Amino acid sequence: METTELLKKLKNIKPDTDYSRKSRMVILSNDLKESRLPVLSFSFRQIATGVLHSGWSMALTAVFLLLAIGSFSILKILTPATTAVVDITGLRAEAQAIDARIELTNIVYNPSADIENKTSTSSITTPNAEPQKATARRTDDEAQQNAADVAGSAKSAPEQPAFGIDSALDILSR
């Protein structure tokens, strides 16, 4: 019987009013924190995460694009049509341009030869024809033009006057 009564008494136990109020406030404030903080962190985090995610997405897209373009060009290079380790036509044109320069250097005006020859004038036609042209010649057409110029210069040599300054002075000194 005592136990039954004791249990009945326990049933009537109530918390201290002050403790009850403080506890409620703590619980409520926690609720508030929990309900507010997620809202705030959600917006910042969402934005930051969104930016990060979109940034990464863009970067990844760029990488994929680069890979796609890169692999495309490599594939292109690898095709036998291009074999672009080298552009053979361009190579040939440049090599021809060098040949033309060698010829030009060999036929450039040599006054000593003129003195020995004593029959032709100290011509200024051959060497001067070339320097007036544009300097850079890198294309096929230009290289061919270069070669043609040299050939033209060589051909023009025999048209020089037969008696030049030095020949005339030689004759006058006798």
Add this chain to the structure above:
Amino acid sequence: MQKNKLIIGALIAVVLMSPLFYRAEAADACDFKDNLKELLSAQAALRANDSQENILKELSVRKKIISQAIDCSIRETLGLQSSVKLAEANSPALREIKNRIISRLDEIIGYYQTQNGAVRDLGIGGSKIFSANLKSWRDSNYVPVSELGNNFIVFVKNQDVLQTTQNRLNQMTLTLKTLGLADNQKISGLLNQAEKNIRMANEDNLLAEDIFKRLAWPNNVSDIMVSSLQRLKDSYQNFFDLSKEAQSIISNSK
């Protein structure tokens, strides 16, 4: 009216400043054939009859030819100077050489101009000595500068060939690396050979530049320039071989 005169004057000035004009004029002014024929005829007449008239005739023709020779020499020098001025020297060292050659040619023109004044007082004997001296002066003064000047023009132009070859080597090296072929023994051997050829071409080029810097004469600058170009040509042979080799590797790997 005044404006038209100015335009015509400007056009004449442009034509006179053009090297083409000097070349064309020099070609005309420097053909002595007719005047030398006249001299031979005057000399024959003097041998037949040593009259005062025939003496004066020969002297007159001689003076005419000497004046023509001086005039032609000035035109010839101006023509060369114009061409040197047009040479596109792309480095300070080349520009300095160019200016020195231009300055030497100015001195030569000055000398010819002073000689012109002496022709009037010459006799037949004096004209012979004068002509011999002028010829000798040309041989030791004009000829060296002329040869250096003309070779320098070609040398300046050759610089872009050197650059083109170097660019081509860089391009090929990069492409072969991209293709993963640069480590191939044969390919790397050919690349090394091309590099070596270009390096030797540059060395020859520096030798030639040094000759121009010193305005050294006589010289073998033409031979050195040809040697430099020949080395560049050899490097192109390497490029062709590289191309062939790379092509073969690529087609075998498929």
